[in-house]
Amino acid sequence: MIALAIHGGAGTMARRKMTSAFAARYEKALGRALDAGFETLKNGTSLDAVCAAVVELEDNALFNAGRGACYNTDEKHELDAAVMDGATRRAGAVAAVSRIRNPVLAARAVMERSRHVLLVGRGAERFAHEHGVRMAPPSYFATRSRLLALRRRVAGHHGTVGAVALDGDGRLAAATSTGGYTGKLPGRVGDSPLIGAGTYADELCAVSGTGLGEAFIRTVLAHDVSARMRYRRKKLATASGGALAGIAALGADGGLIAVDRRGNIAMPFNSEGMYRGAIDRRGRRTIAIY
Numbered sequence: 001m002i003a004l005a006i007h008g009g010a011g012t013m014a015r016r017k018m019t020s021a022f023a024a025r026y027e028k029a030l031g032r033a034l035d036a037g038f039e040t041l042k043n044g045t046s047l048d049a050v051c052a053a054v055v056e057l058e059d060n061a062l063f064n065a066g067r068g069a070c071y072n073t074d075e076k077h078e079l080d081a082a083v084m085d086g087a088t089r090r091a092g093a094v095a096a097v098s099r100i101r102n103p104v105l106a107a108r109a110v111m112e113r114s115r116h117v118l119l120v121g122r123g124a125e126r127f128a129h130e131h132g133v134r135m136a137p138p139s140y141f142a143t144r145s146r147l148l149a150l151r152r153r154v155a156g157h158h159g160t161v162g163a164v165a166l167d168g169d170g171r172l173a174a175a176t177s178t179g180g181y182t183g184k185l186p187g188r189v190g191d192s193p194l195i196g197a198g199t200y201a202d203e204l205c206a207v208s209g210t211g212l213g214e215a216f217i218r219t220v221l222a223h224d225v226s227a228r229m230r231y232r233r234k235k236l237a238t239a240s241g242g243a244l245a246g247i248a249a250l251g252a253d254g255g256l257i258a259v260d261r262r263g264n265i266a267m268p269f270n271s272e273g274m275y276r277g278a279i280d281r282r283g284r285r286t287i288a289i290y
């Protein structure tokens with residue numbers, strides 16, 4: 001049994017401005033990432049699948065990760081990403097990097113090729129470069145629409161990307177990648193690269209979050225989903241909803257995607273929308289925004 005879910009960020013989607021052509025672009029992009037992940041998952045591991053899906057989303061300028069990421073107040077990009085392999089609880093992450101084309105692949109390199117879990121800034125970039133991860137000039141990440149968003153102080157959808165998967169060997173994995181949000185302070189690190197906050201996987205579930213990162217950090221949201229399953233014996237959907245209520249109680253919005261070892265999928269959000277897609281254990285395919 002295999003299952004995969006992806007997200008392209010939660011937040012305010014400006015429903016009025018979301019023309020059907022615009023929505024169709026997002027749906028197409030989500031579909032492509034879903035297919036890339038699912039093709040990999042058919043014969044590969046859940047770890048390979050979540051990375052394949054996230055790379056696809058990082059490469060697409062529609063999403064706030066990799067190319068097309070948000071700008072900080074210095075009009076620069078600082079990207080965060082993490083991966084976690086549930087079966088072994090190995091994890092890797094990078095934060096505040098500006099020259100790594102696909103931060104999720106650097107996170108994976110940290111996990112597989114270092115003794116560490118999290119590397120930041122220049123050290124992370126040097127490590128990635130030394131381990132053959134593709135680099136990019138800072139200009140690669142630039143997009144006009146995100147720059148205008150900063151200059152006009154537009155609050156929009158968060159746009160982080162993530163994936164969670166269950167593979168044929170029953171192993172769960174999660175990956176998340178983000179540019180944070182428009183107008184963040186230089187040096188700010190969000191929840192996405194923090195294991196247990198925005199990204200988490202163990203033998204019970206795999207979780208990737210999107211939303212106001214500070215709230216996800218304060219509620220240790222991704223791990224909270226697993227804790228509710230482990231200690232309170234809740235099902236995935238109830239545990240995910242309960243964990244999300246934690247950020248809502250702090251006045252924050254966002255969403256998460258999660259999968260358990262039976263291939264159940266949960267994708268709750270308390271924002272206006274969340275770009276998301278899934279192929280469940282029965283092979284049913286969903287792509288949705290609202």
Ligand code: ASP
Nearest residue numbers: 158160180190210211213
């Ligand atoms: N959670 C991300 C962060 O705070 C932002 C997002 O999901 O849109 O860095």
